[in-house]
Amino acid sequence: MKKWIIGTALFIASTCAFAQGADTPISSPAPREAAADSTTWIGTLYNKEYNVYFRIDFYHQNITIPGQSIFGEMPGYFGDYNDGRKWLITNVTIDKHGIAHLAITNDYGSEDLEATMEKDSDGKYIFTQGSGSDMKIARKGKWQKLPKKMEFIKK
Structure with a gap:
């Protein structure tokens, strides 16, 4: 009986704690007023040299x-047309100059960067x-580091 009471009390306490945090967003949406229009930070961006892309909706x-x-909805991700691994954009903010600041992690959660x-x-x-961390992609069975600066075009 004592175990049942303690178990029930723990269940109720954890349910209440979860319910209080349920309406709290994981990351705040990027401010719309920072962008020149509502299409700048949405779409697919492609880099031909490395055959990689970003799919974004900031x-x-x-x-x-x-x-x-399983990761749910996020601001976007970085993908590779030659490999299924992804780098996830977990948070984004757009400053008053229209520059997007990204928090990125790989799909294993073992590497991250800003x-x-x-x-x-x-x-x-x-x-x-x-x-x-440095972003890497798989090429011919080996990891290839991507350059620190890359150009993308909107598809």
Whole structure:
């Protein structure tokens, strides 16, 4: 009887604690006023040299990773057309200059980094890796580090 009472009390306490945090967002949406329009930070961005892409929606933050829906909706992800591994954008903020500041982790959660992305006057997106791990992709059975700065175009 004592075990049942303690078990029930723990269950109720954990349920209450979970319910209080259920309406708290995991990450705050990026401010819309920072972007010039509502299409700058949405879509698929492609890099031909490495055959990689970003799929992003920094406004609604409702991108689901194909085959990895367990992670839920997020601002976007980085993918490779030659390999199924993904780098997840877990948080994004857009500053008053229109620069997106990204928190990124690999799909195993073993590596993470901070990065920025900005759109230049030619319409190209410049992705710059900051502090943390180096982003890598698989090529011919080996890991290849990506450059710290890469250009992407919108598809």
